[in-house]
Amino acid sequence: MRGFLLTLCSVLFLSFITACSSETSVETNGANNSEEADGGILKILLSEEPSSEDALNNSFKKWAEETGNKVDTIVIPYDDQITKFPLMLKNDDVPDLVSTTRLTRLYPEEFLDLTDVVDIGIFDQAALEIIGQDYDSDSNLALPNQYTITSYFYNADAFEEVGIEVPTIDDPWTMDELISNAQKLKDSGDVNYGLAVDFSRGRYDNLMYSNGGSITQETEDSFVVSINSEENVQTLENFVEWNETDLMPKVIWTGGSTDNPADYFKNGDVGIYLSGSWEYSPMYEEITAFDWGVMPSPIGSLQQSAIAGGGGLGIPSSAENPELAKEFLEWFYKEDNYVEFLAQDKGISFINGVTYEPEDEKVIADYEILQAEMKNVTDRFLVDEKSAWRNYLDSEYRDVIKRAVSGELTAKEALDVFANDLSEKSDWEIAN
Amino acid sequence: MGNKNRFSNHNRRKQKKDTNIVLTSINLTCAFLIVFPIIWLLSSSFKPSSELFAYPLSLFPEEFTIDHYIKVIENGFFRYIYNSFFLAVVGTLITVAISSMCGYALAIYRHNVKYTNIIFGVFLLGTLIPGETLTISQFTVISELGLYNNIWGVIFPVVTTTTGIFLYRQFYLTVPTSFVEAARIDGAGEFYIFSKIMLPLSKSVTITLCLFSFMWRWNDYILPLLVLSDQKNYTIQIAIKNFIGANGVDWNSILAGSVISIIPITILFLILQKYITGINISSGDKG
Numbered sequence: 001m002r003g004f005l006l007t008l009c010s011v012l013f014l015s016f017i018t019a020c021s022s023e024t025s026v027e028t029n030g031a032n033n034s035e036e037a038d039g040g041i042l043k044i045l046l047s048e049e050p051s052s053e054d055a056l057n058n059s060f061k062k063w064a065e066e067t068g069n070k071v072d073t074i075v076i077p078y079d080d081q082i083t084k085f086p087l088m089l090k091n092d093d094v095p096d097l098v099s100t101t102r103l104t105r106l107y108p109e110e111f112l113d114l115t116d117v118v119d120i121g122i123f124d125q126a127a128l129e130i131i132g133q134d135y136d137s138d139s140n141l142a143l144p145n146q147y148t149i150t151s152y153f154y155n156a157d158a159f160e161e162v163g164i165e166v167p168t169i170d171d172p173w174t175m176d177e178l179i180s181n182a183q184k185l186k187d188s189g190d191v192n193y194g195l196a197v198d199f200s201r202g203r204y205d206n207l208m209y210s211n212g213g214s215i216t217q218e219t220e221d222s223f224v225v226s227i228n229s230e231e232n233v234q235t236l237e238n239f240v241e242w243n244e245t246d247l248m249p250k251v252i253w254t255g256g257s258t259d260n261p262a263d264y265f266k267n268g269d270v271g272i273y274l275s276g277s278w279e280y281s282p283m284y285e286e287i288t289a290f291d292w293g294v295m296p297s298p299i300g301s302l303q304q305s306a307i308a309g310g311g312g313l314g315i316p317s318s319a320e321n322p323e324l325a326k327e328f329l330e331w332f333y334k335e336d337n338y339v340e341f342l343a344q345d346k347g348i349s350f351i352n353g354v355t356y357e358p359e360d361e362k363v364i365a366d367y368e369i370l371q372a373e374m375k376n377v378t379d380r381f382l383v384d385e386k387s388a389w390r391n392y393l394d395s396e397y398r399d400v401i402k403r404a405v406s407g408e409l410t411a412k413e414a415l416d417v418f419a420n421d422l423s424e425k426s427d428w429e430i431a432n
Numbered sequence: 433m434g435n436k437n438r439f440s441n442h443n444r445r446k447q448k449k450d451t452n453i454v455l456t457s458i459n460l461t462c463a464f465l466i467v468f469p470i471i472w473l474l475s476s477s478f479k480p481s482s483e484l485f486a487y488p489l490s491l492f493p494e495e496f497t498i499d500h501y502i503k504v505i506e507n508g509f510f511r512y513i514y515n516s517f518f519l520a521v522v523g524t525l526i527t528v529a530i531s532s533m534c535g536y537a538l539a540i541y542r543h544n545v546k547y548t549n550i551i552f553g554v555f556l557l558g559t560l561i562p563g564e565t566l567t568i569s570q571f572t573v574i575s576e577l578g579l580y581n582n583i584w585g586v587i588f589p590v591v592t593t594t595t596g597i598f599l600y601r602q603f604y605l606t607v608p609t610s611f612v613e614a615a616r617i618d619g620a621g622e623f624y625i626f627s628k629i630m631l632p633l634s635k636s637v638t639i640t641l642c643l644f645s646f647m648w649r650w651n652d653y654i655l656p657l658l659v660l661s662d663q664k665n666y667t668i669q670i671a672i673k674n675f676i677g678a679n680g681v682d683w684n685s686i687l688a689g690s691v692i693s694i695i696p697i698t699i700l701f702l703i704l705q706k707y708i709t710g711i712n713i714s715s716g717d718k719g
Binding site for chain 2: 047048049051052072073074075076077078079080083084087088090091093101192258259260262263264266267269279282286287288289
């Protein structure tokens with residue numbers, strides 16, 4: 001009897017999924033991709049499954065509705081794109097449009113120059129350079145679709161409880177003040193951690209740049225490696241200490257967990273959170289239990305620091321429908337369509353003079369701070385970007401920081417290891 | 433003397449009872465350790481994102497939601513389950529067919545064909561090569577055969593498994609050759625002997641291999657990722673990984689997707705588990 005019931009259950013389950021998959025297939029073909037499309041089919045590569053609120057995906061849908069074309073999205077996880085994209089090239093099976101943060105940098109010869117597709121002059125030049133990551137030529141292989149800036153989020157309820165006044169654009173904190181206030185927040189018991197930083201070199205490097213450090217320095221005709229400078233060692237020592245004293249959730253930077261500090265912040269467990277503007281929209285949708293906001297970056301021993309980044313849209317040269325992809329780009333950067341995209345994305349504008357007007361006063365105030373952070377992008381960061389040191393080593397940098405935080409290496413040892421490796425790979429000398 | 437015996441029996445019963453309590457406690461602890469993460473997974477999949485990492489941790493959701501399930505299903509998750517299921521079932525059927533025939537040949541013809549043991553040795557040597565090192569060459573062959581972005585390109589490269597061949601060969605070695613000889617005298621052909629006599633005898637091996645093979649195909653990630661480039665052909669493991677983005681991880685969707693993905697394996701195991709136990713019993717009898 002038991003066996004019969006199990007068999008019956010399994011047959012019912014399998015019939016159910018088969019039926020549902022057929023239904024899904026029909027729906028997918030109707031809304032997303034179809035061989036019976038009136039227009040063309042634009043094949044798009046994304047790096048993660050888009051949610052229903054995803055602004056870019058909604059732009060694709062709107063374009064398809066308006067033009068009668070269809071979009072066929074393929075998602076390849078961010079980490080696996082480097083493995084998969086060369087195989088797609090080899091099999092002549094590349095998408096028509098790629099949303100990427102690095103493929104155009106890694107395979108520049110495989111992408112079309114988009115300089116003449118749209119008027120390049122409309123873009124913020126810094127955004128174009130940072131997202132395109134191509135400092136050696138005049139070509140534009142990726143046009144922006146997301147412009148982001150690192151930003152400090154704070155738990156407004158916890159601040160109020162402890163009596164901490166929020167810094168302003170005109171009167172930002174020093175790094176010492178930030179740490180001291182983070183400690184107060186932790187000591188009050190309102191939050192478990194005073195400060196959290198994403199497990200990303202893109203966030204950590206702000207501490208380095210604000211203290212006057214950098215990964216490389218430009219010489220007359222090349223670069224030198226400066227990652228193991230005294231100020232960088234001091235910065236890393238401080239960072240290790242904040243982790244050691246549990247001011248920060250140590251598990252994040254020792255790599256002992258896949259937890260995302262954004263979730264800690266959203267749960268009200270963190271007082272100050274260094275992340276990026278891309279977190280704004282999800283936080284706005286998800287955090288309802290407490291008030292929160294964005295504050296200016298603190299001044300280190302030298303300056304404030306923010307790191308700009310983002311993603312772009314590129315067209316592979318061997319794409320089947322490059323003209324359709326160009327058609328989409330022309331449509332996407334038209335002012336009306338762009339403003340609608342930006343309002344959903346709640347990101348930083350990358351087109352000169354075009355922005356959106358948030359309806360919520362809180363968003364207006366936060367947006368002003370996010371936009372003001374753009375002036376804190378340091379020259380040191382731009383030099384590091386120009387050096388393209390990540391073409392030689394990339395995740396290895398975060399790994400040595402991780403080893404320092406976990407106590408496996410001292411701060412100096414960790415940065416010396418990375419400096420030597422980078423010097424060896426790049427043929428750049430180590431700065432004295 | 434009688435009192436002494438009674439005392440001794442009482443002691444033995446008490447000792448046995450104590451041992452049972454200890455063994456049962458260990459069993460329950462182990463069962464708890466195994467089942468608890470699954471319960472946590474199941475429970476967390478019904479939590480809203482704000483509760484997922486909330487401290488203090490709570491096993492059950494305060495606010496029960498099925499939104500994540502709706503979201504992953506709307507994303508076409510059943511399509512991916514269907515693809516995975518097709519891949520696992522067809523792959524398993526071919527694996528069982530090849531492994532059983534190969535195991536039969538290596539065991540039954542070992543006296544007639546003198547190189548069978550050497551061939552089997554070569555198969556075993558193949559297991560020393562890590563599978564990952566074969567990926568590039570496998571992919572090249574798949575491309576050259578025109579099976580790129582084709583579900584058969586994921587099925588064919590892995591249908592031969594030394595584990596399966598080994599299991600069948602070792603089982604058929606325990607079957608007296610007189611079975612085969614008697615059938616031959618009665619006029620049975622080789623395929624008839626294999627399919628009507630030997631294969632039914634090795635039911636326990638077949639079930640075990642089916643279960644393992646199904647799990648291998650179901651959980652395979654690298655090969656489908658490399659070979660498939662049309663989202664409609666994606667398998668469940670790729671679909672789950674797609675919720676990990678550059679700037680964050682959609683844990684709710686991953687949890688809901690994972691729960692859905694373990695249902696078929698669980699059903700299969702519930703149906704087949706008694707046969708896995710059976711392999712030990714029948715092997716013992718034959719020894």
